Amino acid sequence: MTADATERLGRSEALAFLARFETQLLDIYEPLEVVYGTVPLNDLVRTALDAIAERPPELRELDRRREIDPRWYQRARQVGYVCYADRFAGSLRAVAENPDHLDYLDELGVTYLHLMPLLQPRAGENDGGYAVADYRAIDPRLGTMDDLSALAGRLHERNMSLCVDLVLNHTAQEHPWAEAWRAGDPAYGDFYMSFPDREMPDAYERTIVPVFPDRAPGSFTLFDGKWVWTTFWSYQWDLNWASPNVFRAMLETILWLANRGVDVFRLDAVPFLWKRLGTTCLNQPEVHRIVQALRALTRLAAPGVIFKAEAIVAPDDLVPYLGGHDRYRPECELAYHNQLMVMLWSSLATKDARLMTQSLARMKPIPAEATWVSYVRGHDDIGWAISAEDASAVGWDWWNHRNFLNAFFSGTFPSSYARGALFQENPDTGDARISGSAASLCGITEDPASWPLGVRRLLLLHAVAFAYGGIPLIYMGDELGLRNDDSYRHDEALRDDNRWMHRPHMDWAAAARRHDPATLEGQVFTGLRELVAARKDLLALRGGGETGIVVVDNGHVFAWRRRHPRSGTFVGLANFSEQPQTVEAAAIGHYGWLETALSSDGPLVVREGRAFLPGLGFAWLIER
Numbered sequence: 001m002t003a004d005a006t007e008r009l010g011r012s013e014a015l016a017f018l019a020r021f022e023t024q025l026l027d028i029y030e031p032l033e034v035v036y037g038t039v040p041l042n043d044l045v046r047t048a049l050d051a052i053a054e055r056p057p058e059l060r061e062l063d064r065r066r067e068i069d070p071r072w073y074q075r076a077r078q079v080g081y082v083c084y085a086d087r088f089a090g091s092l093r094a095v096a097e098n099p100d101h102l103d104y105l106d107e108l109g110v111t112y113l114h115l116m117p118l119l120q121p122r123a124g125e126n127d128g129g130y131a132v133a134d135y136r137a138i139d140p141r142l143g144t145m146d147d148l149s150a151l152a153g154r155l156h157e158r159n160m161s162l163c164v165d166l167v168l169n170h171t172a173q174e175h176p177w178a179e180a181w182r183a184g185d186p187a188y189g190d191f192y193m194s195f196p197d198r199e200m201p202d203a204y205e206r207t208i209v210p211v212f213p214d215r216a217p218g219s220f221t222l223f224d225g226k227w228v229w230t231t232f233w234s235y236q237w238d239l240n241w242a243s244p245n246v247f248r249a250m251l252e253t254i255l256w257l258a259n260r261g262v263d264v265f266r267l268d269a270v271p272f273l274w275k276r277l278g279t280t281c282l283n284q285p286e287v288h289r290i291v292q293a294l295r296a297l298t299r300l301a302a303p304g305v306i307f308k309a310e311a312i313v314a315p316d317d318l319v320p321y322l323g324g325h326d327r328y329r330p331e332c333e334l335a336y337h338n339q340l341m342v343m344l345w346s347s348l349a350t351k352d353a354r355l356m357t358q359s360l361a362r363m364k365p366i367p368a369e370a371t372w373v374s375y376v377r378g379h380d381d382i383g384w385a386i387s388a389e390d391a392s393a394v395g396w397d398w399w400n401h402r403n404f405l406n407a408f409f410s411g412t413f414p415s416s417y418a419r420g421a422l423f424q425e426n427p428d429t430g431d432a433r434i435s436g437s438a439a440s441l442c443g444i445t446e447d448p449a450s451w452p453l454g455v456r457r458l459l460l461l462h463a464v465a466f467a468y469g470g471i472p473l474i475y476m477g478d479e480l481g482l483r484n485d486d487s488y489r490h491d492e493a494l495r496d497d498n499r500w501m502h503r504p505h506m507d508w509a510a511a512a513r514r515h516d517p518a519t520l521e522g523q524v525f526t527g528l529r530e531l532v533a534a535r536k537d538l539l540a541l542r543g544g545g546e547t548g549i550v551v552v553d554n555g556h557v558f559a560w561r562r563r564h565p566r567s568g569t570f571v572g573l574a575n576f577s578e579q580p581q582t583v584e585a586a587a588i589g590h591y592g593w594l595e596t597a598l599s600s601d602g603p604l605v606v607r608e609g610r611a612f613l614p615g616l617g618f619a620w621l622i623e624r
Helices: 002-009 011-036 041-053 057-068 092-097 099-108 145-157 176-182 199-205 244-258 285-301 315-322 338-350 354-361 388-393 398-409 448-467 486-490 498-502 520-535
Strands: 080-083 112-115 119-121 132-138 161-167 170-172 220-223 226-229 236-238 264-268 306-309 334-336 371-375 421-423 433-435 471-475 546-549 557-563 569-575 581-584 594-599 605-607 610-613 618-623
Touching: 002 011, 002 041, 011 041, 011 244, 011 285, 041 244, 041 285, 057 145, 092 099, 092 145, 099 520, 112 264, 112 471, 119 161, 132 145, 132 244, 145 161, 161 244, 170 176, 199 220, 226 236, 244 264, 244 285, 285 306, 285 315, 306 315, 315 334, 315 338, 338 354, 338 371, 338 398, 338 448, 354 388, 354 546, 354 557, 371 448, 388 398, 398 433, 421 498, 433 498, 448 471, 448 520, 448 557, 448 569, 448 618, 471 520, 486 498, 520 594, 557 581, 569 594, 569 610, 610 618
Parallel strands: 080 112, 080 471, 112 161, 132 170, 161 264, 264 306, 306 334, 334 371, 371 471
Antiparallel strands: 119 132, 170 236, 220 226, 421 433, 546 557, 557 569, 569 618, 581 610, 594 618, 605 610
């Protein structure tokens, strides 16, 4: 291996490759041995060697910078933006070549661009692009793989990173792997799972919770006389990760895409990879071993590339995807803080932060090497991940509270200001999730009379997400207060999925009003831009620090603290009531002399031992 690496990479690059191999060996060999037994170590390492030999020089230079600054993704200046390329600009080329588009992101302060599914999907219905028919091609409506590489290069010139979705659990039934499996090609004979009758599918389904119970009940689909495993939709066939051949094929896919300039892989549906009879087939131990090995092998060839877990699971099941086990095992560097997002909306509806305080205080800390991705809104529906334990701790019934949130945000609860809609309502259980743009869920409408409170709600949510630690994400349109888009109802391919109401086309006419303080867009954009600008100068908000919950004597107010080993203490206060509230100043005063770094309404006022917060107000306090 030393001789081969030296011949192909040159002495200096070979030494670096072999040093990475030494440091990553434990994270390659041990997890693969646990999962698969015999490990074809030479083959896997040579796969990584092939990839680095083909890696473009500019990406190797980026790798070198990131190896020197291995926690580059934890810097306080990191701010993400999430969008669909076609809905933002029309195509990948338009994102890259129209200077107005990247200048717009620069102005907002974005350093991390997540483009929603852009790999080639199957024709027709494709689960919003997550039914991938070819991992090595771009959806032709968006452009080509060369366009993606060109965009990555433009982003890197601006010190921005590129995040792309990679669906790990399944492919479209039209994927070449699936077609070869169906044709009986022995090279792909173990890539998917099927059963000749209903005996085993019925046994598995006794404990599996369906993902789409109303339109895709069950986890198996009859095809050519066989019951194929299809966790999501009938045209999405689950890969058989019990096969080492699937592992190697996906590793080759990741490394190939990394060489096109992808910096961050969002590992879609990662909790579903491993199937075990008698379980929910979620979060199985083998999943974590597989991700650990994939990460280590990826770092051999592309040490500047990181993973982000799309694991929308219970808090206790989420932290392990960041390596948080009894003994640290590196997995993903990033993971979505779904619990924070859910608690933000719950607190907004109830005007009560006690459940949020209880839920977040109970979460296990994450390893210092990892960091959260925090967000207010994403492309998906909002599912109410609220545990009975947390609800009962504040005197609530978890089921009734979930029903209340669905009624409130769908606008059916009396006095609700929200304009969302129920998604995937289960007629048997009454369960449902919520669709709707952040602005519409905050009560922002066409009527300017709705703007003062609506904008304060929207900025309050982002003020917490931006300062809770990790990389905050801005979902396209939220920076302008874009409301629900009902045009999806006129598209036959989209009209049955109301999540498209919060996936609008970018309104560039609205964006042009962002500098006018008299407009809705001006108020929201300016408010978010102030959060971005203040955040980048606060070392306490850098990832890798400590987040803690501060208990205050007012249930309307959520209080938290941040501290990085090289910073003073940061304390955040957020009032979820529309009425002014106060908290005992001593609860935050013992952290030292705190100054207001940013707030909704000027410096924090403290009188007679009480700190005052206006309705729907927030304050960021910092120990200088």
